[in-house]
Amino acid sequence: MKIAAKQFALYGFHDTKISAIVEEANVTQPTFYLYFKSKDAIFQELVDLFKAKLHERVEQSRLASGIETAGLLQRIANNIALIFQLFQENEQVARIGFFLSEDAVEIKERMAKQIEANLAAEVENGYFHADIDLSIVASAIVGVIGHLTLTKLWAGLKTPDELAQEVTRLFLYGLIREH
Amino acid sequence: MKIAAKQFALYGFHDTKISAIVEEANVTQPTFYLYFKSKDAIFQELVDLFKAKLHERVEQSRLASGIETAGLLQRIANNIALIFQLFQENEQVARIGFFLSEDAVEIKERMAKQIEANLAAEVENGYFHADIDLSIVASAIVGVIGHLTLTKLWAGLKTPDELAQEVTRLFLYGLIREH
Amino acid sequence: MKIAAKQFALYGFHDTKISAIVEEANVTQPTFYLYFKSKDAIFQELVDLFKAKLHERVEQSRLASGIETAGLLQRIANNIALIFQLFQENEQVARIGFFLSEDAVEIKERMAKQIEANLAAEVENGYFHADIDLSIVASAIVGVIGHLTLTKLWAGLKTPDELAQEVTRLFLYGLIREH
Amino acid sequence: MKIAAKQFALYGFHDTKISAIVEEANVTQPTFYLYFKSKDAIFQELVDLFKAKLHERVEQSRLASGIETAGLLQRIANNIALIFQLFQENEQVARIGFFLSEDAVEIKERMAKQIEANLAAEVENGYFHADIDLSIVASAIVGVIGHLTLTKLWAGLKTPDELAQEVTRLFLYGLIREH
DNA sequence: CATGAATGAGCATTCATTCAT
DNA sequence: AATGAATGAATGCTCATTCAT
Numbered sequence: 079m080k081i082a083a084k085q086f087a088l089y090g091f092h093d094t095k096i097s098a099i100v101e102e103a104n105v106t107q108p109t110f111y112l113y114f115k116s117k118d119a120i121f122q123e124l125v126d127l128f129k130a131k132l133h134e135r136v137e138q139s140r141l142a143s144g145i146e147t148a149g150l151l152q153r154i155a156n157n158i159a160l161i162f163q164l165f166q167e168n169e170q171v172a173r174i175g176f177f178l179s180e181d182a183v184e185i186k187e188r189m190a191k192q193i194e195a196n197l198a199a200e201v202e203n204g205y206f207h208a209d210i211d212l213s214i215v216a217s218a219i220v221g222v223i224g225h226l227t228l229t230k231l232w233a234g235l236k237t238p239d240e241l242a243q244e245v246t247r248l249f250l251y252g253l254i255r256e257h
Numbered sequence: 258m259k260i261a262a263k264q265f266a267l268y269g270f271h272d273t274k275i276s277a278i279v280e281e282a283n284v285t286q287p288t289f290y291l292y293f294k295s296k297d298a299i300f301q302e303l304v305d306l307f308k309a310k311l312h313e314r315v316e317q318s319r320l321a322s323g324i325e326t327a328g329l330l331q332r333i334a335n336n337i338a339l340i341f342q343l344f345q346e347n348e349q350v351a352r353i354g355f356f357l358s359e360d361a362v363e364i365k366e367r368m369a370k371q372i373e374a375n376l377a378a379e380v381e382n383g384y385f386h387a388d389i390d391l392s393i394v395a396s397a398i399v400g401v402i403g404h405l406t407l408t409k410l411w412a413g414l415k416t417p418d419e420l421a422q423e424v425t426r427l428f429l430y431g432l433i434r435e436h
Numbered sequence: 437m438k439i440a441a442k443q444f445a446l447y448g449f450h451d452t453k454i455s456a457i458v459e460e461a462n463v464t465q466p467t468f469y470l471y472f473k474s475k476d477a478i479f480q481e482l483v484d485l486f487k488a489k490l491h492e493r494v495e496q497s498r499l500a501s502g503i504e505t506a507g508l509l510q511r512i513a514n515n516i517a518l519i520f521q522l523f524q525e526n527e528q529v530a531r532i533g534f535f536l537s538e539d540a541v542e543i544k545e546r547m548a549k550q551i552e553a554n555l556a557a558e559v560e561n562g563y564f565h566a567d568i569d570l571s572i573v574a575s576a577i578v579g580v581i582g583h584l585t586l587t588k589l590w591a592g593l594k595t596p597d598e599l600a601q602e603v604t605r606l607f608l609y610g611l612i613r614e615h
Numbered sequence: 616m617k618i619a620a621k622q623f624a625l626y627g628f629h630d631t632k633i634s635a636i637v638e639e640a641n642v643t644q645p646t647f648y649l650y651f652k653s654k655d656a657i658f659q660e661l662v663d664l665f666k667a668k669l670h671e672r673v674e675q676s677r678l679a680s681g682i683e684t685a686g687l688l689q690r691i692a693n694n695i696a697l698i699f700q701l702f703q704e705n706e707q708v709a710r711i712g713f714f715l716s717e718d719a720v721e722i723k724e725r726m727a728k729q730i731e732a733n734l735a736a737e738v739e740n741g742y743f744h745a746d747i748d749l750s751i752v753a754s755a756i757v758g759v760i761g762h763l764t765l766t767k768l769w770a771g772l773k774t775p776d777e778l779a780q781e782v783t784r785l786f787l788y789g790l791i792r793e794h
Numbered sequence: 795c796a797t798g799a800a801t802g803a804g805c806a807t808t809c810a811t812t813c814a815t
Numbered sequence: 816a817a818t819g820a821a822t823g824a825a826t827g828c829t830c831a832t833t834c835a836t
Binding site: 450508541544545548555558562563564565568569571572573575576578579580581582583584586587588594599602603605606607608609610611612613 | 628629687720723724727734737741742743744747748751752754755757758759760761762763765766767773778781782784785786787788789790791792
């Protein structure tokens with residue numbers, strides 16, 4: 079699965095060949111089919127693996143919100159950092175689940191829903207504006223995390239913490255100078 | 258090309274067959290090769306088409322910034338709306354260029370660069386914080402536009418103007434209540 | 437036809453494309469079919485052209501034998517030179533008829549027959565051995581002329597006269613030193 | 616490979632179809648590609664096979680010259696017979712390598728070179744004329760062997776020994792009656 | 795548990811040739 | 816006399832998948 083993940087992440091689904099996977103794994107093609115029902119099946123298995131990891135991680139970050147460990151910004155930044163860390167530690171499988179797979183949309187939607195619930199809690203707490211469409215905000219956050227992962231995190235330009243800090247500041251206070 | 262765009266957008270590159278394109282176009286396969294060098298070539302042609310349209314549109318929205326037509330928010334929102342409109346009017350080709358193609362990363366990077374230049378101008382004008390990483394903000398905006406296009410615009414849940422309004426508000430003022 | 441001959445000689449039958457011929461001729465494909473029934477037809481026309489030229493030339497050289505212009509060797513050498521000259525002056529069409537076409541075998545056989553008749557006359561005259569298989573000698577001469585044309589004449593290494601001289605000497609007197 | 620050789624020899628490269636080869640071999644097309652990289656590859660393999668066989672055989676006949684087993688004519692005739700035998704025993708592959716392939720010219724040139732070396736030895740020994748262009752003689756011999764193979768040997772009109780005998784006599788003593 | 799050997803099904807591409815104008 | 820536009824008919828090749836061992 080590690081080898082398959084690597085190849086899928088590198089070449090995409092169609093351009094990854096079973097023959098190449100088994101070659102790198104030093105087994106034969108029938109052996110592959112001993113462990114996986116089909117090419118689609120192993121791909122799906124990788125997608126599900128990431129899906130589960132992501133869900134758990136986002137949930138974990140969601141719950142952490144309750145605990146008032148630090149200031150609002152730091153608290154949220156910590157939660158977002160957790161997510162960037164997941165992407166960093168699972169680059170290949172994340173690429174597959176979050177960008178390559180056909181389930182990506184659904185996975186992102188689920189992630190958005192979790193984030194939206196979190197935002198709702200903050201609104202409840204009175205920290206956030208009440209007149210903002212949280213569904214859009216959540217979707218925006220997902221989009222931002224995804225794209226920054228691709229362009230900054232995996233490019234080695236930023237660390238998860240840096241990204242989390244910047245994103246949080248941006249989403250909390252916006253670009254406008256205090257006036 | 259319209260038919261090809263439709264099929265590529267619907268099924269992706271590999272699962273789009275020349276035979277299906279020509280069938281829908283009511284011509285034979287050799288006729289296809291009369292007008293396009295290869296399957297890759299027509300795909301690339303579509304990608305380049307979108308790439309050009311996007312570049313022009315973002316440039317256009319960038320230059321519009323100079324003219325002080327309305328308040329800051331409205332001015333920026335108008336510019337962003339232009340981009341969402343492009344995505345709405347060219348859904349198929351946008352899907353190909355922005356999400357399916359291998360050039361997508363590069364296309365997004367170029368878009369980010371244009372946006373970053375715009376942001377830099379606002380910083381210059383004194384409207385925006387000076388201590389923020391504009392490269393990250395630009396990348397974030399690209400990510401947000403892309404993902405909202407996918408989940409809200411193309412899903413028919415929001416109009417370009419609504420999305421532009423919300424995104425602009427979010428990026429300018431953030432989530433935090435006035436404090 | 438000149439252009440076609442050039443291309444056939446250069447690339448062979450299959451690798452010569454009608455599209456390439458008409459392109460070089462600055463006409464369109466239908467125009468080609470206005471003058472030639474098919475690809476095979478124009479090829480055959482070229483083959484027949486060479487076939488006729490060759491037959492006439494060999495015949496001419498055959499008849500020249502009767503006239504006692506010079507010594508035996510010189511007389512024969514002159515005749516053979518005539519043939520090499522034909523090959524030199526009609527390289528492309530010769531390549532097609534003598535080496536590329538499916539009629540080549542037949543063309544060579546006819547040439548051999550003509551030569552054999554000539555040899556028979558010399559035997560009659562008492563110049564040549566009577567106990568030699570003329571059919572083999574004739575076939576050998578055809579083989580030699582063909583191969584020397586390819587390797588020496590068309591390579592620019594020898595002139596028709598030089599080749600004719602050498603071939604004649606070889607066939608008349610052989611390799612053995614006078615003893 | 617035997618089946619492929621047969622078909623290539625019969626129909627030529629272009630008119631031989633992989634589908635026909637595999638059909639006669641009672642396997643499917645993918646099976647073909649299990650053993651051969653491409654149509655070109657198997658053809659080249661056959662060419663190389665013949666090339667090697669021919670080179671070895673001619674070399675063998677070349678070295679046999681050293682041993683003074685019989686009279687000059689018989690010795691040389693034996694060597695040439697070896698070559699005709701090779702052509703007889705490997706008709707298909709010989710047709711491919713010696714007449715059909717694009718390497719044919721090169722193969723014949725190499726053969727000529729070997730023969731030329733042999734002739735040079737005979738000149739050294741004082742058996743042959745010293746004032747003859749051996750390169751032309753060698754090329755002539757190659758041409759003769761090739762063409763007689765085609766017209767007499769493969770036509771079933773002559774045996775290798777007969778051909779060798781006649782060719783040798785012709786090349787050694789020529790056509791002229793003792794004078 | 796593993797594999798050598800094979801295949802079904804498909805797909806992009808090419809090229810000689812023709813029809814309507 | 817000429818052509819723009821098209822096509823029928825192939826053909827080489829690939830790849831996920833399986834059977835017998």
